[in-house]
Amino acid sequence: MAKVKGDIIVDIEKCKGCEVCIDACPTHTIEMSEKVNGKGYHFMQNVHDACTGCTNCAIVCPDGVITVYRIKV
């Protein structure tokens, strides 16, 4: 069966640390960072390798800072 592998790029400086994306991720791939960005917000980061490229996090992000990639493996 064809499998898919995804990954995301977060525009860290534009992330406002709202955390709305975290629960939206079915594979628990993302977490908030300990570090803050230039505006002082904890930003979202990709911490596991489980992303399927489902786009959920990007669709629900109010600031539209997530780009999602997906390939068939």
Place this chain on the structure above:
Amino acid sequence: MSDTITKEQIFKPENIVYKKTDLMTDNVLSYCPGCGHGTTHRILMEVIDEMGLQSETIGIAPVGCSVLAYDFMNVDMQQAAHGRAPALATAIKRLLPNKTVFSYQGDGDLAAIGTAETIHACNRGENFTTIFINNGIYGMTGGQMAPTTLEGMKSSTSPYGREWHAMGHPLKMTELVARLPGTYYVTRQAVHTPAAVRKAKKAIRKAIELQQQKVGMTFVEVVSNCNSGWKMTPVNANKWMVENMFPFYPLGDIKVDGKLVKEV
């Protein structure tokens, strides 16, 4: 083929499955973290983008937090005096009937100071699309009570909770306009989860498509959080919204093809 996929293999333009539409400018949104205004702007612009209507669309920004919507939406925009967006949208649509026209308004704008403009534009069956962000509060000015504030809900001007003997009942503007003959499609949506966002986007797409068929008013309410005004974290505000706003403002279509599909 090897099982390990490198970042270089994935991060190629042809593998992009989602990115912010070019119809949203690169300006940083002026909204608080987690506010539904941003999500709603984006899905509205995605619809305009996917329908190829960028140069054919004119939007009206309101007074309220979304007063700067013209800085974020990469289409022609005008900004109306408080509550007057439906009047301005009426003028623009009548003068340029082939343009796609939308008004984008909060509940203080649409359901308080602009009640007359809203009701009459809906009753006249003006052929534009209204996007109505209902967060139950005046966000921009510091969280004052709005007509849409729930019974018992605390705001800066109802610190002990809204009490109807003194402050009146919450107003279901969307149910009200659904009863007017000039509205053709009336629906209530939300943008707090991926599934809700996908549904809300479909509803906006339907509204814009119907506008092209010149059917009359198409009206999409989006129940949203004002986490700053509610004094909650964005995640808690969304939870509170599901538990408290949705029972009173239930999601779903209210009027389809000019016919009520729900008792109002």
